[in-house]
Amino acid sequence: MDLPSRDGAAKAIALAAAIALALPAVRHGLEIDMARHMLLEFPAVVAIGAVAGGAAPRIGAAFGRYDRLGLTGWLLASLVLGYWMIPSTLDAALASPVVNAAKFISLGVAGFALRAAWQRSPTAVEAFFVGNFAWMAATVGLLYQDAQAQLCLNYLADGQQRAGRGLVAAAICAGVAWLVARRRRVGLADSPRRRYAD
Amino acid sequence: MSTPHAGPLLPTLAAVTLCLVAAMAAASQATREFRAWTTEEARRIRVAERPAPLSELRVTMADGSERALWSAQPGTRAWLVTFMYTRCASVCLSLGSEFQQLQASLRSSPSAAGVRLASISFDPAHDTPAALAGYSRRFGADPDSWLVATPSSAMALERLLSEAGVVVIDDGQGGYAHNAAIHVVVPPGRLVRIFAMDRHREALEFASGIR
Numbered sequence: 001m002d003l004p005s006r007d008g009a010a011k012a013i014a015l016a017a018a019i020a021l022a023l024p025a026v027r028h029g030l031e032i033d034m035a036r037h038m039l040l041e042f043p044a045v046v047a048i049g050a051v052a053g054g055a056a057p058r059i060g061a062a063f064g065r066y067d068r069l070g071l072t073g074w075l076l077a078s079l080v081l082g083y084w085m086i087p088s089t090l091d092a093a094l095a096s097p098v099v100n101a102a103k104f105i106s107l108g109v110a111g112f113a114l115r116a117a118w119q120r121s122p123t124a125v126e127a128f129f130v131g132n133f134a135w136m137a138a139t140v141g142l143l144y145q146d147a148q149a150q151l152c153l154n155y156l157a158d159g160q161q162r163a164g165r166g167l168v169a170a171a172i173c174a175g176v177a178w179l180v181a182r183r184r185r186v187g188l189a190d191s192p193r194r195r196y197a198d
Numbered sequence: 199m200s201t202p203h204a205g206p207l208l209p210t211l212a213a214v215t216l217c218l219v220a221a222m223a224a225a226s227q228a229t230r231e232f233r234a235w236t237t238e239e240a241r242r243i244r245v246a247e248r249p250a251p252l253s254e255l256r257v258t259m260a261d262g263s264e265r266a267l268w269s270a271q272p273g274t275r276a277w278l279v280t281f282m283y284t285r286c287a288s289v290c291l292s293l294g295s296e297f298q299q300l301q302a303s304l305r306s307s308p309s310a311a312g313v314r315l316a317s318i319s320f321d322p323a324h325d326t327p328a329a330l331a332g333y334s335r336r337f338g339a340d341p342d343s344w345l346v347a348t349p350s351s352a353m354a355l356e357r358l359l360s361e362a363g364v365v366v367i368d369d370g371q372g373g374y375a376h377n378a379a380i381h382v383v384v385p386p387g388r389l390v391r392i393f394a395m396d397r398h399r400e401a402l403e404f405a406s407g408i409r
């Protein structure tokens with residue numbers, strides 16, 4: 001994470017993704033399909049926000065007073081992601097450019113806040129929010145798969161099925177990604193510090 | 199954790215509370231106080247609470263003539279309106295047969311006098327008067343009680359769909375998917391209630407109760 005080359009690559013990719021998402025044709029291509037909308041566009045915007053947060057650490061640090069233990073950042077990200085899983089909000093984003101702009105901003109801010117919170121949060125707080133996100137995404141994913149009717153006016157039932165399966169996969173990925181990223185903290189890999197403590 | 203994170207917890211609790219309140223407000227607004235998770239549910243609740251005005255609409259009928267909706271006919275108390283396209287093979291077929299049953303009920307029930315049916319096509323490119331006439335014949339639509347028509351201009355169609363909150367999308371197989379329902383419209387153009395397709399009896403009962 002801290003290697004300069006990797007950091008630079010992340011910034012370049014995030015910048016390229018942000019430019020791509022600024023193109024209406026790219027947004028249209030993603031948003032025309034429910035699964036691409038939720039499982040490609042959403043994570044991309046959150047990731048862009050997170051990379052921006054990494055590039056501007058002072059802004060994140062300035063909010064430290066309001067984000068002890070990373071509580072606010074993790075909560076904000078959970079709430080934003082939960083909100084955009086409500087089927088009617090997807091329709092609203094497609095129907096109104098203002099709502100769609102609010103979607104991009106809120107997801108970007110969620111990524112930014114998450115990056116800042118990442119520096120502050122203890123393992124227990126992270127486990128709580130990652131677990132919370134995982135069951136939320138999995139539940140919504142199962143509900144999408146279970147629904148007989150079209151949930152969104154703009155998305156067909158088969159796209160809904162794929163989005164539902166994708167959300168379940170996203171729930172699993174979120175948990176695994178967290179465990180990998182924090183492997184030292186959770187004891188899945190040797191921590192240099194712990195070696196000394198032993 | 200380590201000491202750099204120490205400090206009063208109160209500002210964080212305030213920020214957390216602010217986030218929760220803002221999220222609850224946003225979610226409540228999006229779901230009409232947590233009663234509707236889909237746009238279609240929200241639309242039905244919204245219309246029942248606050249009827250939606252519909253502009254006057256010029257339509258082309260199966261015989262090729264034009265007329266205005268929704269008030270042109272003095273004896274009409276309410277319209278039961280569905281949106282369809284004549285090539286539709288799935289939902290619209292059951293929709294047609296439900297309207298067939300409704301037409302029979304209209305004839306036999308004196309309390310339903312003044313209630314009329316309207317099947318409005320959102321596919322004017324294919325639904326020429328000849329296609330509309332074919333649809334009328336297929337379901338035995340009696341022109342006196344069941345209007346089969348399509349808006350006369352693309353602009354009128356777009357306005358009608360947007361005022362009613364109907365979204366028509368490509369189904370990827372050459373047809374369309376749309377939020378099918380029975381819309382109760384009273385002259386001179388107010389959408390007052392929306393019923394699920396299988397609730398056609400209740401829709402008729404509701405329309406019959408309109409004075």
